[in-house]
Amino acid sequence: MSTIDLIEAAAVRLHGHTRETPILTSPFLDELAGRRVLVKPECLQHTGSFKFRGAWSAISALDAEARKRGVIAYSSGNHAQGVAHAATLHSVQSVIIMPSDAPALKIKNTRALGAEVILYDRDNESREEIGEALSRERGLTLIRPYDEPQVIAGQGTVGLEVARQARDLGVTDADVLVCCGGGGLTSGVALALEKHAPGLRARPCEPEGFDDVKRSLASGSVQTNNAAAGNICDAILTPRPGGITFPILRRLCGPGLAVSEDEALHAMALAFLRLKVVLEPGGAVSLASALFRKDEIQGDAVIVVASGGNVDPQVFARALEFPT
């Protein structure tokens, strides 16, 4: 059950612990997009992505016994860092299962944020089996990255902020573009907007070739991607929409949008130049959609949730070579 009530309750628990990210704008982006562009940079959230919200929501909802036992998550990226940091701030032990070939910096960061990192061999071991064994042995609570009501509730607080910030800026009728992997952020935002800003419509944004949500929305049933990896937008490559998230997306979202790798990199360069924020490729597909799919968007203004900024310097340097 994922509802607006869970989101509003999460907002109370998150208050003072997560950042209310601002809305950034630039007349140069407005001109490129052909309409006002309001960017909500969740890269400025703790641990560099919106994932910290869902992690805080899930851990703060645990009872005292579960907190004593600890939590576990599988992730090589933003969810890992969000869970590790939120757990440490709650004095809760966390175990993160990461592939042994994950970037050394991400493993180092996750450990530095207080997690016990357990590496597994992606080719010969199953992270689910390792995780389930550990969870049984130690009684750890599994925090799923998106198909988890309290995680969706935490991500939904982005939508509560968007609703209020858009109203303050006089925008009551617009598309809200959201970077979409499994759909935790998009479904949470869509639920929040349904009640608090019914003129705003969430629309999932994905990389071309990994547009399972776009195709699922178009067909009305869950579609799967052909490939599992091999795109620069690593943070949002999921095989199919979630079992909890998809019914919400189907009920509330407008059509999906998909952009190329080059368009994501180009949007990162423009965010660098015009907004002075660092986006990762998977966090920039929403801005890329606003700039390069403008004929598929309605209205005088568009709201862009830029979901994260955890990008290697080498990849960012590639983005900087795009013309601005």
Added chain:
Amino acid sequence: MSTIDLIEAAAVRLHGHTRETPILTSPFLDELAGRRVLVKPECLQHTGSFKFRGAWSAISALDAEARKRGVIAYSSGNHAQGVAHAATLHSVQSVIIMPSDAPALKIKNTRALGAEVILYDRDNESREEIGEALSRERGLTLIRPYDEPQVIAGQGTVGLEVARQARDLGVTDADVLVCCGGGGLTSGVALALEKHAPGLRARPCEPEGFDDVKRSLASGSVQTNNAAAGNICDAILTPRPGGITFPILRRLCGPGLAVSEDEALHAMALAFLRLKVVLEPGGAVSLASALFRKDEIQGDAVIVVASGGNVDPQVFARALEFPT
């Protein structure tokens, strides 16, 4: 006359037009600095630097007659963009005198923000003479970059925000590190802190070799830099502290701090990695001071005003090569 009254009046005029920039933090920066580090990223301000505040303050203080005639400024950088954008938003015409060898992108941006750009030959012409002639002919009001009470008042609103944000975070006793060129931002911040957060102490930060303010504070009288250019921190290379700003700095600031070009670039890399914001070298000397001059800083926390992010991709790519 530059006083807290002017700053508080400017805050009313700026409200809703400038961004209240957030406070960003990272446990990784805390560890490097040996204390809590609270960063106020003014790179997220309109036009990418705090200069927009002073420009808005000065232009919004003009009477109707002066507004009809227009404004003029000399600058090749952040002040130019701040004045151009603030003037356009007031429907006031602006003329910006820029050197003909200024980066093409800055000239293009300043024009795109609505200014009439007049180029001069840095070697054979005097921008002051051109400016004075134009000012006489057209009755344009000159907006000086720092030695101007209404500009200092606008920059001082950064200090009002720092005072409130620090109090909300439980920090009442700390050094506040401020990137310092002519001293407009530093003196405005110092005046605001004097009344609203007397336990916070402004400290100017400069590039080594261009530490005129540090040496002036140490000696008690105005000192001049030997060189006028030739440092990557181009935004804050001024020959000497201002006639209006220096008495304020002398009365209210703690000792100055100075960092190398490499330390500024290294701080930019850490802001990229840990805060997800884009800083320019001159906007990063305060963060560099917090990280690399920690023995010269007092207290359990330090506040860093990171003043701007208008940096060329090539220079930013250099910063990304620093180890993080």
